[in-house]
Amino acid sequence: MHKATLDYAQQQDKEDKLSYLREQFHIPKDKEGNDWLYFTGNSLGLQPKQTQKYIQQELDDWANYGVEGHFEAKNPWMPYHEFLTEKMAKIVGAKPLEVVVMNTLTTNLHLLMVSFYQPTKKKYKIVIESDAFPSDRYAVQSQLKFHGFDADEGLIEWKPREGEELLNIEDLEQIVSEQGDEIALLLIGGVNYYTGQYLDLKRIAEIGHSKDCMVGIDLAHGAGNISPELHDSGVDFAAWCTYKYLNSGPGSLGGLFVHEKHAHNKELPRFSGWWNHNKETRFNMRQPFDVMAGGEGWQLSNPPILSMAAIKASLDMFDKVGMEALRGKSEKLTGYFEFLINEIDTDRIKIITPSNPKERGCQLSIQVKNADKSLHHKLTENNIITDWREPDVIRCAPVPMYNSFEDVFRMVEILKGLL
Structure with a gap:
């Protein structure tokens, strides 16, 4: 007691x-x-006390090697993001293939919606929580507008019941059951930023998929806090930041998850850059685009190493505990x-x-x-x-x-x- x-x-x-x-x-x-x-x-x-040492290592290698640090640094910069993948995958309950650390949260959500929000004239609406984090709301409204739809009319809000603060999963079930033929995407915060409510991701995925809707999760308030078991949940994609519970510093990089079932689908529409091109031929600049499998296939640019060093410092702690x-x-x-x-x-x-x-x-x-x-x-x-x-x-x-x-x-x- x-x-x-x-x-x-x-x-x-x-x-x-x-x-x-x-x-x-x-x-x-x-x-x-x-x-x-x-x-x-x-x-x-x-800030973890060891973060300074991790960043200093990269500053020293930059000073000592210049461009050769991409291959000669203690932690070579070329494959640096790969040093983070397995530990990050453990934290969110995913396979390493499904995860990559890159960009920041809302940027990653937009890149994922390029692939997983494919509206038609009939099936184009997006479901969010009524009290979603504002950035998520702005992101999906801009996606609706970008595709030529009315940003308000195309947005469906999952609301708490009258006089209540928390969301009820049966209400989401009803929304999708009644309007699922018009819904293309559910984009839900796994842990609501305002109430702290942790939602049942597996159930949300099942509800969305029952009407052929794509399901994405914003895990900003979940990663490093709860154990979302993303792979087993069956959601199509997720994105998160690392500066909250993952202690990586203000504005540090985010992470994303794309379920294994989409890992080898090269036909998925996506934006491209040299970092989601096949790493074996990446520096042969004359090759036609050849997209990588899994989460890495959503990268665009080479990674900012100093931010990744701070993430590495934190993930090493998480991995031990x-x-x-x-x-x-x-x-x-x-x-x-x-x-x-x-x-x-x-x-x-x-x-x-x-x-x-x-x-x-x-x-x-x-x-x-x-x-x-x-x-x-x-x-x-x-x-x-x-x-x-x-x-x-x-x-x-x-x-x-x-x-x-x-x-x-x-x-x-x-x-x-x-x-």
């Missing part, structure tokens, strides 16, 4: 087999030199957080994230009654770093890599005082 005491929180940290990881991150500090209570790994993950252990700690940490919030005697706040640990990741979204952002400002003044999402939610993510039970306890004690 949980206890709302500092002693209990500190005891949990002593028993936590992953507590050593915290020391491997730079924790921002206040003016007095005390650690911030950092709960925004869902927006930007903290494993998603199973991280998920185990995450469920305990959010469970304790939820318990402490629910112990507060107030009607000013409530958690809108699902209470079932299988339906959420690290993030708990705290809805504030009559919100005016003042509570969030007060938390920040107390060196508690959360983030605010309009109209009325404070998002908090105790990340198992670097947050502690004591962090959670201290945060809630301060919150209680502010309320």
